[in-house]
Amino acid sequence: MNILVCVKRVPDPAENEIEISSDGSDIEREDLVYSVNEWDNYAVEEAIQIREQHGGSVTVVSVGEEESEEVLRREMAMGADQGILVSDDAFEGSDGRGIATILKAVAESGDYDLILTGAQSDEGAAQIGGMLAAMLDQPYASLVNEIQVQGGTKLQVGREIEGGNQEVSEIELPCVLSIQSGINEPRYVGIRGIRKVSGVEIPEKEASDLGLSEDQVGQKAARVKRVDYFHPEMGEGAEILEGSTEEVAEKLVELLKSKGGMK
């Protein structure tokens, strides 16, 4: 099975405090630590496991700036066979539809039986997979936490629904699935692995290579535009306990006692 996995380079949630730039037009990007979007890493692992059992290939694709090459390389060190970097100034300001349009062009320039995305990325939109499937006229399932290959024509998939219950369905190939975290245990990638793929050429594609025009992607085509970032005026929020660690702990014990937080 030939599998295409869409991966995005995002600020690592475990490493960063996100701050807003002074004019609110962007977040402070200066000192951000980036990594592959958490959900996409599970998607790549799943693709590799399917290939290991059933043969085929795993291609990872990312739309973004030059630096996205890092995450492609990381996923190749994990075991993806090849990477495609899609980068062009014309993509700047794309909305979800724009990104899906670009990924559709990539999907159509290859021959893929299965396309995987993450369930959601840093913007929390959870939309690219569903859009891509609709554009390709392929069946879709979101939040997939189990995949079983059934012959060459269909899969049995589990979707994680509310309460952690699992909705089981049969889905025809080719199809698009968005992958929920926890579906597998992504393998560890060491420095050695990264070094091994450091020399591998990653082809870069631009809008023109994919036959995309300005009215399809980028700021101009976008029907949904982010205007600014802000922090809302909140209620009072939490009362922050001040003092040395010992003092804070003592205050907290008193509070917990008064609220019945100790048996």
Add this chain to the structure above:
Amino acid sequence: MSRQIFAYIEHNDGAVEDSAFELIKVAEQMDPQAQVTALLFGSGQELEDACQHAASIYPQVWKVDKQEHSYPNAELIRPQLVNLLPADAVVLAPFDTFGMDLTPGLAIKLDSAHVSDIVGLDGVDGDTLKAVRQEYGGQVHTHVHCDLSGGAVLSVRGGVFPASEGGQEGQVADKTSDAGEVQAGRRFLEVREAEVGEVDITKEDILVSIGRGIEEEDNIEIAQELAEAMGGVVSCSRPVVDAKWMEKSRQVGTSGMTVKPKIYLAMGISGSFQHMGGVKGNPFIVAVNKNASAPIFQVAHVGVVEDMLEFAPVLTEKIQEMK
């Protein structure tokens, strides 16, 4: 504005879900004069009862009654919605596991704009909807402008908009014959219930809950010691379960357990809505987080800005001393 607004209504056992009461408020914020139409897919008496319920909230209810819809499959429902809806419709749906399955593809098939997980509205200006979203797990908010001229599919976070009180006497129209064929490349088989664990966190009064900030499996011990000192148990956020460090039955949130403790002590948890969605019953919430601007501090009653790995053992000690 005479744009037609539709609300996709989820229902269960003949009653509509809470989102039905909220989506109408969203529509009214967009256009106070809107004649909002509720859309219900299902089958038989269960659907009929749900439609009656929906008609107490919405002036107009459209139902599609087919055996195949007795379990909602977004892949079957999406093409039928495309058959039923006018091209420039504004469609509202809940941002939940069904909505995530349905709405992105629906926007493409209707050639409409798509905005997901809306948490606020700043009104409509001509053809521009001004919405509020969050990014980075709720660490920042954004204003988003959406062009409504070609229609829009909007998914809305649960529990952030007020609930309608109902009191409508809406009309139910049967749209089954207009919905067209039911066909999809995905067939529903069954729902498997989540496994029950050794410890039932839903019945505990005191929860010490840990998130990604626990960093390593071996550190869980410090949370266990704290929970023991307090007479409670340890629960967790999703990354801890994803890493296989704790059982799924310990996970708090929309895709885990709904808990109703008296005390919820969250350590190293950022406070995403999917996590907090599982914390009910208005407990006393204490957050320990090293990031002073973590979203959890907006919902917690008391906050401690410290490294949890250092703070937890100190707290355990103090509790043992001061008990």
